[in-house]
Amino acid sequence: MSIQTTISPHNQQPYVSRTHPLPQDLDATIQKAAAAQKEWAAVPLEKRIAIGRQFTKEIEAMKEDIPLELTLQMGRPVSQGAGEVRGLLERSNYLLDIAASSLADVSLADTDKPGFKRYIKRVPLGVVFVIAPWNFPYLTTVNSVIPAIIAGNAVLLKPSPQTPITAERFAIALTRAGLPENVLQVLHLSPELASNVIKHPSVNFVSFTGSVAVGRVIAETAAKADGFTGSALELGGKDPAYVAPDADLDYTAAELVDGAFFNSGQSCCAIERIYVHEAVYEQFVAKVVDITKKYRLGDPTSAETNLGPVVSLASAEKIRKQVADAVKQGAKVLVPEDLFAAAQAGTAFVAPQVLVDVDHTMDVMTEETFGPVIGIQKVKSDDEAIALMNDSRYGLTASVWTNVEANLASEETFLKFVDKLETGTVFLNRCDYLDPALSWVGVKNSGRGVSLSKFGYDQLTRPKSVHMKIKTST
DSSP: OOEEEEEOTTTOOEEEEEEOOOHHHHHHHHHHHHHHHHHHHTSOHHHHHHHHHHHHHHHHHHTTTHHHHHHHHHOOOGGGHHHHHHHHHHHHHHHHHTHHHHTSOEEOGGGOOTTEEEEEEEEEOSEEEEEOOSSSHHHHHHHHHHHHHHTTOEEEEEOOTTOHHHHHHHHHHHHHHTOOTTSEEEOOOOHHHHHHHHHOTTOOEEEEESOHHHHHHHHHHHHHSTTOOEEEEEOOOOEEEEEOTTSOHHHHHHHHHHHHHGGGGOSTTSEEEEEEETTTHHHHHHHHHHHHTTOOBSOTTSTTOSBOOOSOHHHHHHHHHHHHHHHHTTOEEOSOGGGOTTOOTTSSOOOOEEEESOOTTSGGGTSOOOSSEEEEEEESSHHHHHHHHHSSSEESEEEEEOOTTTOHHHHHHHHHHHHHOOSSEEEESOOSOOOTTSOBOOEETTEESOBSHHHHHHHTEEEEEEEEEOOOOO
C-alpha cells in the first residue's frame, strides 16, 4: 500500500495522510458499488430527493468546521471558506428542486397514433467515477455527485490528494442523511489506480475536473476501456474580459480584480486577460493597480488575510517564471513585489501582479496561469477585442463590461459578443460565477460535457425508449 500526504501550502508542513487501496481491494469496492446501485435505482425518486434534502442539513451542521479545515488543506484564506459552503448548499438545493422535472418521463402522447403509446424514460448510467479537484473541492464535487446519486447512480468519489477531507465530509453527510451503504464510496488513489477504475467493466462513466493534460489522458483511457466508458471533462481556462468605452470603471475594475485574484487566481474561470478600449485604457489600468496594491497577502489562517498562498511550491515557481518570461519579452510589471513581504522565493506565496505591454506571443496571455496575475492589453475596437478573446485554445467563459442600462446600443454590442465569442458562458458586467440554473460547459480545450442546470441530469442518465402497441386486433 502507498501513502499520500497533504502538505499545507502556507507552512509546507504535513497535514493529513491517507492510504491507497490494494488493487484487489479496489475491485471489491467497485463490485459493491455496482450491486448497491441496482438497489438504489429501485428506490422511488421522492425518497432519493428527501435524502438529498437531509444531506444539505447535515452539511449546514458542519459549516463552522469546514473553512479552517479547507484552508489547512489548500491555502485559501479562512475568511473566504464560508462562501464555498454557501455555494455548495445553493447548488445542492437547486439541483434537488429541479430533479423531479429533469428526470421525468418524456411523453409523446400528443403525437401518438391511435392504439399506440410511446415515451422516453431517463435511467441511471450505473456506477459513476467522480474525480474532483482541490481548488474548489466542495463546489466542483457537488456538480456531479448530487445529480448522479439523485438520478439513481452509485458514485465512486476520488478527491484530490490536496483536499482528501472534503470527499470524506460528503460521505459522512450523505450517510447521516440515510444514503444506503456503498452508494457513495470515497477512494484515495494514485494515478495508476484511478486508471484502473476508469477501465473497470463495472464503471460506466467518469466525471473529471482538472487540467487539460490529465483530462486528455482520462479521455483516452475511457475510450480504450472494454465498455467504452463515457466521460465528462471540465478542464482549464484562459478567460478574457473586454472593457468597453462606456463601462463603469470603478465597478468594473473592482469586479475584475476580484475575478482575477480570488482564491489566488486558482480557478478555471478566473479572469486571466483583459482587453480594454483605448478610450479608457489608462484610467482603467490605474484603478486596477490601485486596488491590487491594497491586497493583504499572508497567513491564510488569519482573518485579516484576503490573499493566500498558491497550492504548492511548484505552482508558485511556474507562475513566477511565466511573469519573468513575459517581462523578458517586453511586458511591464506595475505592482512592486516588495509591497508584499510574504512573497518570498522558496515559498508558495506569490504577489499579485498586473502586466501591461503584453501580447499574444507571451504565455501569460495564452497559457493558463492559475495564479494571481493579470495581463491587460489595449484594443481599438470591439472587433479587435472579439478576435483576441477568441484567439485561445480555451473557451470556458468570457465577460463584457458595458453600460447597457444607459445605452441600448451597448446592449446590441453585448449581444454581438454573445454570438461571436467561442465560449461556454458569456457574462455581462460580472464574472467568475456559476449559476446552478445555467449549464456549465466548455468548448475547445476547456472540456466536453455539461454540468449544472437540467442538462446536468441528462449527462448522468441515458434515454430509454418505450414503444407500446396497445391495440393488436384489426
